[in-house]
Amino acid sequence: MVYGIAKMLNFAHGDVIMVGAYACFFVVTRYELPAVLGVLIAMAVCTLLGVFIERLAYKPLRSAPSLAVLITAIGISYFLQNAAQLLWTSNPKVFRSVVGDASLKLFGGRLSVSVSALVTVAVCIIIMIGLTWFTGKTKMGKAMRACSEDKGAAQLMGINVNATISMTFAIGSALAAIAGVLLCSAYPTLMPTTGSMPGIKAFTAAVFGGIGSIPGAMLGGILLGIIEIFGKAYISTQLSDAIVFVVLIVVLLVKPAGLLGKHVQEKV
Amino acid sequence: MLEVRGINVYYGAIHAVKDVSIEVNEGEIVTLIGANGAGKSTILQTISGLLRPRTGGITFMGENIGVVAPYKIVERGLAQVPEGRRVFLRMTVTENLEMGAYTQKSGGIADDMERAFTLFPRLKERRRQVAGTLSGGEQQMLAMGRALMSRPKLLMLDEPSMGLAPILVEQIFSTIVEMNRDGTTILLVEQNAQMALSVASRAYVLETGRIAMQGDAHELAGNEEVKKAYLGG
Numbered sequence: 001m002v003y004g005i006a007k008m009l010n011f012a013h014g015d016v017i018m019v020g021a022y023a024c025f026f027v028v029t030r031y032e033l034p035a036v037l038g039v040l041i042a043m044a045v046c047t048l049l050g051v052f053i054e055r056l057a058y059k060p061l062r063s064a065p066s067l068a069v070l071i072t073a074i075g076i077s078y079f080l081q082n083a084a085q086l087l088w089t090s091n092p093k094v095f096r097s098v099v100g101d102a103s104l105k106l107f108g109g110r111l112s113v114s115v116s117a118l119v120t121v122a123v124c125i126i127i128m129i130g131l132t133w134f135t136g137k138t139k140m141g142k143a144m145r146a147c148s149e150d151k152g153a154a155q156l157m158g159i160n161v162n163a164t165i166s167m168t169f170a171i172g173s174a175l176a177a178i179a180g181v182l183l184c185s186a187y188p189t190l191m192p193t194t195g196s197m198p199g200i201k202a203f204t205a206a207v208f209g210g211i212g213s214i215p216g217a218m219l220g221g222i223l224l225g226i227i228e229i230f231g232k233a234y235i236s237t238q239l240s241d242a243i244v245f246v247v248l249i250v251v252l253l254v255k256p257a258g259l260l261g262k263h264v265q266e267k268v
Numbered sequence: 269m270l271e272v273r274g275i276n277v278y279y280g281a282i283h284a285v286k287d288v289s290i291e292v293n294e295g296e297i298v299t300l301i302g303a304n305g306a307g308k309s310t311i312l313q314t315i316s317g318l319l320r321p322r323t324g325g326i327t328f329m330g331e332n333i334g335v336v337a338p339y340k341i342v343e344r345g346l347a348q349v350p351e352g353r354r355v356f357l358r359m360t361v362t363e364n365l366e367m368g369a370y371t372q373k374s375g376g377i378a379d380d381m382e383r384a385f386t387l388f389p390r391l392k393e394r395r396r397q398v399a400g401t402l403s404g405g406e407q408q409m410l411a412m413g414r415a416l417m418s419r420p421k422l423l424m425l426d427e428p429s430m431g432l433a434p435i436l437v438e439q440i441f442s443t444i445v446e447m448n449r450d451g452t453t454i455l456l457v458e459q460n461a462q463m464a465l466s467v468a469s470r471a472y473v474l475e476t477g478r479i480a481m482q483g484d485a486h487e488l489a490g491n492e493e494v495k496k497a498y499l500g501g
């Protein structure tokens with residue numbers, strides 16, 4: 001979504017996810033406060049962090065070449081990982097799931113699904129519906145789409161493009177917090193590098209499904225997960241990440257706009 | 269109403285607009301004509317705040333807008349239909365019009381949209397269609413309707429006739445006159461000098477970034493030099 005609107009790859013997104021997970025970790029695991037509070041605080045922290053990063057690092061580069069922005073984003077990503085290491089050390093923390101670690105036994109115990117996986121799927125669907133509604137029906141959401149198509153024309157409509165892009169980052173970062181909490185509820189080891197691989201994979205999923213398209217990102221994520229699992233099961237455990245990226249490269253070669261991506265010609 | 273005083277605009281080292289002064293009074297249609305690359309679009313973008321003059325000033329309704337953010341300039345009643353229409357291709361006709369009304373309170377939007385549809389009935393038939401699937405002429409109507417949604421006091425149009433068949437050009441120009449009769453002041457940039465001079469009251473002729481001539485539109489249309497350079501002999 002951030003890519004679609006701000007036309008930049010936020011490589012630091014995964015690390016915002018990590019910070020969100022830490023925030024929730026401290027609230028829920030360390031201070032034993034209710035999980036809901038943990039999620040809310042994580043969202044608030046990530047929103048502030050996202051807006052802060054955007055103001056400080058990306059906004060001054062609004063008219064810079066996209067490569068400069070990309071390099072800055074990678075820099076931010078390393079900065080966040082190292083800052084986390086300094087603050088919270090690199091020792092893995094054991095994250096207590098916010099939804100409990102029960103499993104649902106189906107078919108007389110032959111199939112077991114963890115509650116956290118179910119919650120993850122449910123939350124993803126809710127967020128997808130929410131985002132689709134937001135960008136399709138609200139004034140702010142439509143303004144975001146206008147900015148994503150043509151910033152100059154959006155300004156001529158009286159849209160405050162800078163504020164709109166900041167808003168996009170705020171929403172994206174708040175959602176990153178939810179991602180962080182869900183991620184660590186499923187895989188409870190929390191480290192400063194926790195976010196980087198999921199961040200890259202999420203990006204891969206988004207490209208795979210058609211970047212800028214919300215259902216596309218969801219579809220890409222599901223397909224990517226399936227490919228990864230089958231890769232692990234039938235080809236090689238070590239190579240599963242590589243397989244994912246090979247698929248990405250193939251998709252980009254065959255259908256650069258992604259599976260659900262609309263190919264809109266660049267107008268001059 | 270609008271006063272541009274001696275602006276100089278640069279693209280890096282390129283001096284695109286040189287010492288240009290333009291005045292538009294309330295109720296007028298003023299046209300700015302000139303060849304390709306003369307700097308017409310640069311001037312309009314500077315007035316809208318998308319580019320900043322290195323020197324010189326711009327006043328709108330008695331206020332200096334040379335330092336005001338582009339979106340606030342729209343709020344003050346100065347809208348632009350940019351060169352090449354630049355409608356939002358992936359949004360529907362209705363959504364495009366809603367974006368035009370971004371600065372308006374939601375109360376009056378439905379009425380304003382009705383007014384745009386009265387001016388351009390074609391848009392009404394296609395209101396659920398994505399703008400990318402409209403013809404060039406329909407996109408131009410949409411771009412004009414969209415700009416009107418902000419209830420501008422002054423509307424600037426950048427080459428609205430570009431790429432349109434003669435009959436559509438007629439229609440677009442008569443709509444411009446109609447909008448002006450309804451109380452919108454117009455600053456019209458054109459390469460189609462003949463049409464532009466026929467609807468305008470005053471005109472400026474721009475040559476390589478400088479105002480070469482200015483005056484009454486009728487007189488300029490009869491001027492030998494203008495005839496030779498812009499009216500095909």
Ligand SMILES: Nc1ncnc2c1ncn2[C@@H]1O[C@H](COP(=O)(O)OP(=O)(O)OP(=O)(O)O)[C@@H](O)[C@H]1O
Nearest residue numbers: 279282284302303304305306307308309310311459
């Ligand atoms: N983004 C840019 N960067 C560098 N130079 C530019 C840029 N945009 C315009 N120019 C130059 O500024 C000059 C004026 O351009 P401008 O687009 O204002 O002309 P115009 O009168 O609108 O022409 P046309 O009738 O073709 O639209 C031209 O020489 C052009 O090459």
Ligand SMILES: [Mg+2]
Nearest residue numbers: 308309310351
């Ligand atoms: Mg031009």
